[in-house]
Amino acid sequence: MKRIIDTDEAPAAVGAYSQATTNGDLLFTAGQIPLTPDGDLLDDEPIAVQTERALDNLVAILEEEGAAPEDVLKVTVFLDDIDDFDAMNETYADYFDDEPPARSAVEVAALPKGVGVEIEAVAALE
Numbered sequence: 001m002k003r004i005i006d007t008d009e010a011p012a013a014v015g016a017y018s019q020a021t022t023n024g025d026l027l028f029t030a031g032q033i034p035l036t037p038d039g040d041l042l043d044d045e046p047i048a049v050q051t052e053r054a055l056d057n058l059v060a061i062l063e064e065e066g067a068a069p070e071d072v073l074k075v076t077v078f079l080d081d082i083d084d085f086d087a088m089n090e091t092y093a094d095y096f097d098d099e100p101p102a103r104s105a106v107e108v109a110a111l112p113k114g115v116g117v118e119i120e121a122v123a124a125l126e
Contacts, residue, residue: 002023003023004019004020005018005064007060019061026073026122027123029061031076032118033113033118035057035113036053047116051092075096075104075120076106077103077105078107078119080109080110080111080115082105084117
């Protein structure tokens with residue numbers, strides 16, 4: 001059965017979606033952008049800072065359900081400029097350094113609120 005995950009440690013959903021959902025075995029996060037839980041948008045910051053904020057949001061959602069970065073099976077990274085890949089990847093490696101999950105990184109035409117990166121994940125729950 002589907003259950004909604006919600007935490008004040010990540011930005012609230014601003015549309016018809018949830019921060020994350022789970023069936024008890026897998027957790028699926030919504031795409032996380034560089035938006036603070038207080039609503040500050042970091043769209044003018046370098047991609048490394050944007051990536052860090054998006055991943056901090058993702059980790060907060062995982063932790064709400066008792067999961068951690070090491071439980072993540074798959075990550076999808078959306079970049080508005082693929083030339084930002086190296087800077088994103090350097091920051092990303094700080095979160096998933098030991099046994100990183102499978103990952104796709106793609107360039108898209110645009111992202112919500114004009115940000116440079118959006119990151120979503122699927123994690124296994126115990």
